[in-house]
Amino acid sequence: MTVKEQATVSQVGADTALPDETAHRLGADMNKGLTTAEAQHRLTQYGYNEVAEHKPHVLRLFAKKFWGISAWMLELMTFLSWYLGKYSDMFVIAALLVVNAVLGFWEERQAQTAVDELKQQLQIQAKVLRDGAWGTVPARELVPGDILRLRTGDFVPADTQLFDGELNVDQSALTGESSDVTKAVGQSVSSGSTVRRGEASGIVAATGPHTYFGRTVELVQIAHPNLQIEEIIARVVKGLFTIVLILSLAGIAAAVYRRIPFAEVLPLILVVLLSAVPVALPVMMTVSTALGARSLSREGVLVTRLTSSESASMVDVFCVDKTGTITQNRLSVVAFAPADGFEEATLLKYGLMASQPADKDPIDMAFINASSARGIDMAGAGILHFIPFSPETRRTEAMVRDGEKEYRVIKGAVSTVVEMCGPDCAPADWIRTANDNFAAQGYKTLALAVAETSGPPRLAGLVALADRPRPDSARMIAEARALGIGWKMLTGDALPTAVSIAASVGIGGNVILAKDVRELLHENLEKAGRLIEKCDGIAEVFPEDKYLIVRSLQSIGHVVAMTGDGVNDAPALRQADVGIAVSTATDVAKGAASVVLTKEGLTGIVSLVKISRMVHRRIDIWVINKISRTLLKAAFVIGTFLVTGNFFVSAFAMLLLVFMTDFVKISLATDNVRWNPVPDRLEVAPLVKIGAVMGVLMVVESAGLLYGIIRYWNVPANAAVMVTVSFDLLFFLAICSLFVVREQGRLWESKPSRQLASAIGADILLVTALSLHGLPGLPGISFSLLATIVGYCILVSLGNDWVKVVLFQRDSSGPHGVK
Known part of the structure; x- marks a missing residue:
């Protein structure tokens, strides 16, 4: 069988072939299984039941x-x-x-x-029929055509079509459905499901990457999120390179005009290049995001990919999975429709009697938990006989002895129980209205009936079950909306359930079906993104849909966060700019995500956004300061050379200056900025504009001071001490500039963090000592000259501060002030 045939056989819910046909196609013997030799041959042909990783060297x-x-x-x-x-x-x-x-x-x-993590889930043992005998083999050695035995508690290791027995399976990690699904003869069980109850034998139809589970793994491998920080770094470096390139070309042109040998110009180019390299930018970003991650960990948010503690600042759309994320992933009793003569408490008591705690069935547990919450118990009644649920009967029954009385309690599908009650059942219109009302709200409806030992049952009423939203979901969604973030709910549930849940938590009721957009997702991502942008959620989605939905929103410029908990969410979690796994998520989902919530529900998402936006603000401040200082240093070096023909800044002095100014700004990662009330944007141009204006101002100011020192302090332009004068001038202008740009208002309106102030203070003391005592290649200067330089830098920075306020007022994208 070809790979294409394998993929055709394995389709969730597509049980188009009879077991005999599948066995014939795969060359399988349902009585004896494959021979060891044939299994080994197929292993060579199809490969191991695992997903091969595509890793570059x-x-x-x-x-x-x-x-x-x-x-x-x-x-x-x-x-x-x-x-x-x-x-x-x-x-x-x-x-x-x-x-x-x-x-x-x-x-x-x-x-x-x-x-x-995904591969580890396939490393399990499987019970297989080979050579006419049952035995156990590693699940990775399963091949198409193997006869597999599945029992309660088993993890299904390959897509399997049943030919004997019956199973109740949990597919919530794959499809998002919170209710168990019954699989009978002829139906397929998907790899990645868990057997809740029953035993069955089946034919392995597909293995490894050709299974439903395996295709999910492959989606995780090919998913590539847009790394926002890397894009910021790239744009900043390009801007800096452009500045120094223009100035360097001007210097070279002047040297050619003056007929200066090119070998003498090379040191100038080296110094200019040194001024532009953002040596501390990667470190500053890493420290800033790491500190943000540490703060988030105290809020119950574990950041597994550091870039996410900054990327979340730009998120403007949250794609959220319903089951286990918005909801509790367990059924609860939510509504009643008692028949005449019965009360809600009676319905709960009957439901409790017709439930079996040992089976841990989700429906049974819903009645058990609801009864316990209301203080309802069996009141001395005992269960004489219990008949569990089966797909044929579609009901559970319990024979109850209550004192001297014995009666039957029946719980099951509405149509089944109503048919059992016969023509004397409750009015058909009432039943239909109640049932339709529950269905419209997305509820799962069951009927309860009671009967004497002989005679037809009497309908007691209808009970609605639902996977309820978590208590904090609506509040967290509202808080995120207040921060300018939109929500899209993605779920495998039917449309009525999706509409009900989305509306109840404040996401909205405009939910569409995945089938209405699926074709467009494969043909035109941008057009699909525009359609999805207008809706509140999508129902009946597959894992491939979630992954493509995230990509479609990214294709039209959205920065997307995806929350989820199951295997079916892993590809979308990996593709999203910020993938968030909730506390109850599978290991697969946690591995694919960049953020893991350690507390239940969506708690911590708002903290993630706020702290991330603070990180983004710090980086904005660093960028503005770096651009202005690069322009100052490069223009100063080129300008002094063009005017005087002398190198006022040596390569050593520039390297020392870069280290002392850039690395001290790592402490910006601790500054107390406040978050932006709307999503941040990856817009470097406004930052470049502000930085360029501030840089030009400082170039003019430095030229003025340099002229004054040469003219009134009688220091020759070619004096060795001019290297130290230039070094101090560039250093103190850079430090003053940092105090100016870190605050959107006037610079005295806020205090820097203790760490930032300490780092700057230590830097100033060190430069003062070096300037007064000197170093090889950096002669010492007098205290009065140093004091003149420092005083001048402080004075002109007050004027620069006024200009900065005007620039920020005209450009709303500037960094927000600090507390």
């Missing part, structure tokens, strides 16, 4: 970290340092390159846990 993954704009800049500077004989600079820059590569490589390796 580890060295290739690591090598990719040395490719890209940021890496190219560092590599170019390493080469220039070597060419110019500046070996100390070369080793430092090379070390930065390697450290950044190692950190990036380690983060990428953590993203493969989902597939590993």
Whole structure:
């Protein structure tokens, strides 16, 4: 049988072939099973019952970290340092390159846990008929045509068509349905299901990646979320590179015009490139997101992929699974329709009598739990005989002795029980109206009847069951909406159930069927995304649908978070910008997700969004400051060279300046910014504009001070001390700029965090000491000259602060102020 034939046989709910036909097609013997030799041959033909991973070589993954704009800049500077004989600079820059590569490589390796978890679920034992005898083999060695025995508690290891027996299976992890499903002869049981009750034999129809479960695994492998932080870094680096490229070309053009040898210009290019490299950006982002993740862990939110503690700031759509996420994933008694002469308490008591606690049947447990909550018990009555549910009878019965009386209690499908009650049952119109009313609300309806030892039963009434929303679902959804986030509920349930749940928790009642958009999802993602954007939820979805729904929303510009708990949610969780697994999620879902909630329900999602937006604000502040300082340093170096023909900043001084200003800003990760009331956006242009204006101001201000020092302090432009003067001027302007841009209002309206203030204070003390005492290549200067530089930088920063306030008022996308 070809792979295509395997996939055709294995379709959820598509039991189109009779067991005999399936056995003939697969060459299976239902009495003796396959021979060992044939099983080995098929194992070679079809492969193991597992999903092969498509992993690039580890060295290739690591090598990719040395490719890209940021890496190219560092590599170019390493080469220039070597060419110019500046070996100390070369080793430092090379070390930065390697450290950044190692950190990036380690983060990428953590993203493969989902597939590993999925594969582990297939490493189980299976009872198989081979060579005419039953035996146990590893589930990974199952092949199409094997005869498999399934019993209560078994995890179904392969798609199997039953030819003997009957099973009650839990498919909630696959389909999202909270109720057990009965599988009889001729029907298929999907890999990934769990047998709740019964025993049956079946023919293995499909294995590994060709099963329903296996296709879900493959979707997880091919799902690739958009990494928002990586895009931010790429845009920032491109902007910085553009700035230094333009200024470097201006310097080279001037050198050519003056007929300066190119070898003398190379040190200038090296210094300018050093000014632009965001050496601390990856570290600052990692620290910021790690601290955010630590804060979230105290809120019951475990971040398994650090980028998610920042990416969540941009989420504007939550795609949420119903079963186990919005709802409790267990049936509850929600409504009653008692017949004449009966009360709700009586219905509950009858339902309790017709339930068997030992079976842990979801319907039985709903009556048991509801009775316990109301203080209803058997009141001394005893069960003489119990007949469990079966698909043929569609009911449970209990013979009860209550004192001197004996009677039967019947619980089952409405049509079955009403037929048993006969023509003297309750009015047909009343039954139909009550049943239709419950169905319209998405409830599962059962009928209860009671009968004397002889004679027809008497209808006691109807009881509605439903998988109720969690108590906190509506509140959390409302809070997220207040933060500008839309909701889409995705569920495998029928439309009435989906509409009822979505409306009850505040998502909305505009729910469509998956079949109405499925074809469009495969043909035109953007058009499908526009349609899905307008609805509140989608009912009767498959795992492939959820994955494509997430992609369709991403294709039209949405940043999507996906919440879920089951195997069927794993591909969408992995594809989403932020995948969130709830506390009751399977290991597969947790492995695919980037965020795991450790508390029940949706608790923690609002905290995730708020803290993530704070992380985003800190990064915005860093970007503005870095752009303004890069423009200042690059323009200062090029400008002084063009005007005087001298290098006012050496490569060593620039490298020291970059380290002391960039790495101190890692403490920005601790600053007390407040969150944006609407989703953040991946818009670097407004930040570049603000940073560029601030940078130009500082260039003009630095030129003014430099002119004053040369003119009134009588310091020659070619004096060695000018390197220290330039170093101090660039350093203190950068520090003052940080205080200016960290606050949207006036700079004195808020205090920096203790960690940020301490880091800046230590940096200032160190620079002061170096400036007064000097270093090789950085001569010492007088205290009065240093004080003049510091005072001037503080004074002009007050004017820059006024300009910044105007810029933020004109551009609403600027960072929000701090507390």
